[in-house]
Amino acid sequence: MSQALLAGLARTAQPLSMVRRFLALDAVVTGANGLAYAAASGPLGEFLGVDRGLLFEIGLFLTAYAAGVAWLASRPRPSVLGVKAVVDVNLLWTVLSVVALVAWLEPTTAGAVWTLLQAGTVAGFAGLQWSALRAATP
Numbered sequence: 001m002s003q004a005l006l007a008g009l010a011r012t013a014q015p016l017s018m019v020r021r022f023l024a025l026d027a028v029v030t031g032a033n034g035l036a037y038a039a040a041s042g043p044l045g046e047f048l049g050v051d052r053g054l055l056f057e058i059g060l061f062l063t064a065y066a067a068g069v070a071w072l073a074s075r076p077r078p079s080v081l082g083v084k085a086v087v088d089v090n091l092l093w094t095v096l097s098v099v100a101l102v103a104w105l106e107p108t109t110a111g112a113v114w115t116l117l118q119a120g121t122v123a124g125f126a127g128l129q130w131s132a133l134r135a136a137t138p
Contacts, residue, residue, distance in 0.1 A: 015136035016076075019083060022132050023073035026086070026125040027066045033118070034062025048111030065089070083133045090126035094119045 037059025045052035
């Protein structure tokens with residue numbers, strides 16, 4: 001993600017707007033990922049070296065999770081507890097992605113690279129959301 005895009009999303013006099021924007025960005029990226037996994041679990045599973053059934057289930061989870069994050073982002077004042085929960089789930093996802101890669105997944109090279117890129121992106125969302133939340137709460 002480019003620094004210019006992030007700077008543009010973060011630029012606001014209203015700190016809650018920054019929280020909502022980073023939640024919305026997370027929801028869009030996660031939702032697109034989830035829909036792709038669910039709709040194309042066969043070809044993507046083969047390309048990434050991940051079981052198509054697992055990828056389908058992950059896709060359904062990510063799609064539902066993205067809907068929840070989008071709902072939270074749509075609130076004029078997202079609850080602090082809700083934003084913290086999103087940050088926690090994102091951090092858990094990051095850790096579990098790396099553990100799965102090391103412990104039991106046997107992906108293709110593309111799958112290993114994708115897993116690490118995805119984990120890094122999700123960790124980035126958690127960091128942005130946490131920073132925005134801290135700025136928005138006294």
